[in-house]
Amino acid sequence: MRPSDYARLFLLATIWGASFLFMRIAAPEFGAVTTAFLRVLFGVIGLAAILVMMKSPFRFEQKFGVALLLGVMNSGLPFLMYCLAATRLPAGYSAILNATTPLMGALIGSFFFGETLTLRKWGGVVSGIVGIMIITTTGKTDVTASVATGVIACLVATACYGLAGFLTRRWISQRGGLDPKMVAFGSQLGATLFLLPFFAWSVGRGPAIGWFQGNVWASVIALGLICTAVAYILYFRLIADIGPLRSLTVTFLIPPFAVLWGYLVLGETLSEGFGIGALIVCLAVWMIVSPGKSATQ
Secondary structure, eight states, X not given: OOHHHXXXXXXXHHHHHHHHXXXXXXXXXXXXXXXXXXXXXXXXXXXXHHHHHTTOOOOOTTOHHHHHHHHIIIIIHHHHXXXXXXXXXXXXXXXXXXXXXXXXXXXXXXXXXXXXXXXXXXHHHHHHHHHHHHHHHSTTSOOOHHHHHHHHHHHHHHHHHHHHHHHHHHHTGXXXXXXXXXXXXXXXXXXXXXXXXXXXHHHHHSOOOOOOOHHHHHHHHHHHIXXXXXXXXXHHHHHHHHOHHHHTTHHHHHHHHHHHHIIIIIOOOOOTTHHHHHHHHHHHHHHHHSOOTTSOO
């Protein structure tokens, strides 16, 4: 990897780490549904602007429908779940649970897509579960129904990400491929359309929202334009340059940045078991995503 690749990897981790901070600020004020919808709305607007500036043709190669469906699984549902979690968990907790995405991918691939799950990877799965239990059951953070709901929401989100990875390979990569920028744009458009009726219902029937809050709007706009539109471009560019496996290591880097942002901006503190649990989860992810001994060096 070149120095520029490392720089972009750390920049991406910084941006996505900040996304948990922004959700933590916006979701309790605007609600989970509204925050998730505004994130994908500003994301699709930002991606459209980037595509126009780059003079990229808006061609989906007969994959427009599947790109929209991928958006539901890869953005709509996960963003909604993380916004729900942000009303119940500190930013650092959501970030470390986000790092279980490869773990979920391994399980989904084994059970539904015929992927081989070796003994080492099974060890990673078990270790990941142990790490999550340590994070959520020790120290000052009591396992209330609210905390449990937040943890479950994060795990649903990572399961969606894991499933979306296999669906992307089946629906896009194995059918001639598609410009990653168009996959990103189509997925955000699909997520926006998916969340629109929920947003309309929430605004019309849900609790009253205090719309005139500058810091909340700044967080929502940053979520959409920076943490979604710009981050997607960075991420897909990294995949093209260094491959998906190395790009996936960003999940190791996100939690420290999320914890740092939460500490600096919100003064969040962590449970006594967070550090140990986080290390175990990172070890579990490494056991799952790292190549075996037979891999070509």
